[in-house]
Amino acid sequence: MLAFRMIPVTHYQQNCSLIWCGTTREAALVDPGGEPDKLLEAIAEVGVRVGKILLTHGHMDHVGAATAMAQSLSVPIIGPHRDDSFWLDRLDQQAQMMGFAPTEAVRPDRWLADGDQISVGDCQLDVLHCPGHTPGHVVLVDRASRLAFVGDVLFKGSVGRSDFPLGDHAVLVRSIVGKLWPLGDDIRFVPGHGPMSDFASERADNPFVADKQFG
Numbered sequence: 001m002l003a004f005r006m007i008p009v010t011h012y013q014q015n016c017s018l019i020w021c022g023t024t025r026e027a028a029l030v031d032p033g034g035e036p037d038k039l040l041e042a043i044a045e046v047g048v049r050v051g052k053i054l055l056t057h058g059h060m061d062h063v064g065a066a067t068a069m070a071q072s073l074s075v076p077i078i079g080p081h082r083d084d085s086f087w088l089d090r091l092d093q094q095a096q097m098m099g100f101a102p103t104e105a106v107r108p109d110r111w112l113a114d115g116d117q118i119s120v121g122d123c124q125l126d127v128l129h130c131p132g133h134t135p136g137h138v139v140l141v142d143r144a145s146r147l148a149f150v151g152d153v154l155f156k157g158s159v160g161r162s163d164f165p166l167g168d169h170a171v172l173v174r175s176i177v178g179k180l181w182p183l184g185d186d187i188r189f190v191p192g193h194g195p196m197s198d199f200a201s202e203r204a205d206n207p208f209v210a211d212k213q214f215g
Contacts, residue, residue, distance in 0.1 A: 002123040002145040006190060007042050010034035011099065012061040017149055017190050020048040021121025028120050030054045030140065030149050031062040031192065032069045034100070039069060054118065054125075055079040056151030057137040058087030060094035060103065062192060067104040076109035078118065081129050084136025085111075086166075112138050125149075128179050132172020133160030141183060148189040154180065156197035159208045176209045 004019040020027035027048035114129035128139040140149040152160040162169040185200035
């Protein structure tokens with residue numbers, strides 16, 4: 001069974017997730033946006049072996065510590081989808097705009113595509129390409145644990161911004177309704193910011209993607 005710990009980092013309070021297989025203790029870091037020392041401390045506290053860095057999309061607050069963590073742990077960076085390469089190529093500009101210190105470039109060892117699978121010990125994460133917030137955003141789903149790591153696609157009571165370059169609100173809504181809802185109402189999700197929720201609650205009450213919005 002997949003276990004996880006949410007670790008908010010940086011002034012954006014972005015939810016980096018330390019995830020691990022309860023059987024093998026093999027782990028991964030999802031969206032290490034900053035504060036590498038804090039992340040290394042959490043890994044040591046939990047007592048797991050991190051084997052990979054996973055990125056949902058290319059925004060600075062989600063990738064800011066990816067290169068530093070990959071080098072420190074000697075592990076690969078996996079994701080996001082190749083369509084977010086232009087965001088990773090502009091980390092210097094993102095850092096200036098978002099109030100971050102200059103940050104090392106992020107060069108993924110592997111891009112992700114819709115339908116890919118990622119192993120974390122005995123656990124399997126399914127990859128869903130869910131554009132709209134950014135064109136290359138992916139969502140990671142552990143169907144066995146009924147758990148999703150959705151980055152900035154969906155939040156409790158809201159959805160991701162779409163006013164960034166190549167963002168598209170209609171595409172974002174289609175990603176949520178067409179790809180996430182069919183996974184099942186019982187799926188809990190860890191968003192990129194803020195508290196967890198579940199798909200049933202968002203289908204009932206989220207003003208952007210609740211079922212009542214679509215007749």
